[in-house]
Amino acid sequence: MSVLVLNASNEPLNVVSTRRAIVLLLKDKAKLVEAAGASVRSERVALPTPLVIRLVAYVRIPHHWRLPVSRRGVLARDLYTCQYCGRQPGRRGLTIDHVVPRAQNGPKSWENLVAACIACNRRKGGRRPHEAGMRLSAQPFVPRLIAVAFVTSATQHASWEKYFRESGLVLPPPTEDDAAVRPGQGALAR
Numbered sequence: 752m753s754v755l756v757l758n759a760s761n762e763p764l765n766v767v768s769t770r771r772a773i774v775l776l777l778k779d780k781a782k783l784v785e786a787a788g789a790s791v792r793s794e795r796v797a798l799p800t801p802l803v804i805r806l807v808a809y810v811r812i813p814h815h816w817r818l819p820v821s822r823r824g825v826l827a828r829d830l831y832t833c834q835y836c837g838r839q840p841g842r843r844g845l846t847i848d849h850v851v852p853r854a855q856n857g858p859k860s861w862e863n864l865v866a867a868c869i870a871c872n873r874r875k876g877g878r879r880p881h882e883a884g885m886r887l888s889a890q891p892f893v894p895r896l897i898a899v900a901f902v903t904s905a906t907q908h909a910s911w912e913k914y915f916r917e918s919g920l921v922l923p924p925p926t927e928d929d930a931a932v933r934p935g936q937g938a939l940a941r
């Protein structure tokens with residue numbers, strides 16, 4: 752099971768394994784916010800299975816630090832939605848489109864990569880959106896919250912939704928084929 756880690760400011764920060772979360776709780780580096788019913792035993796201490804924990808110390812995300820760009824991160828940021836037609840065909844039905852094509856020196860950056868369905872990607876081809884008569888539904892951006900990139904339907908718990916909503920975010924819609932994704936691979940996972 753996975754545990755949502757909130758920053759001391761209550762913003763979703765990361766997703767870690769249950770084992771990692773328990774270490775943080777036992778070392779008093781985090782407080783339990785929400786737990787599932789069942790107990791886990793660790794070092795002779797019985798703890799409820801954590802679902803959400805909050806770090807005691809605020810983790811400052813440096814202004815110059817950028818979340819490494821990844822396919823998974825782009826899909827999560829774009830909420831598994833084609834940024835041209837709005838369809839949600841699931842992870843396997845989505846591609847990563849270079850808004851400015853690689854052939855025109857478009858970089859592999861958060862600002863230049865978007866989720867696109869196979870049909871839209873094919874239609875756009877090696878052109879810029881306006882050259883193909885297409886329009887982006889939103890301007891691609893660098894995700895502000897790290898947790899966004901690590902949350903998938905395979906790891907998320909329904910109770911997490913409110914923490915994201917309070918921070919003005921929504922969780923990606925469930926997809927059927929997220930099982931291969933594992934949590935805790937973030938740059939700030941520790």
Ligand SMILES: [Zn+2]
Nearest residue numbers: 833836868871
């Ligand atoms: Zn599309």
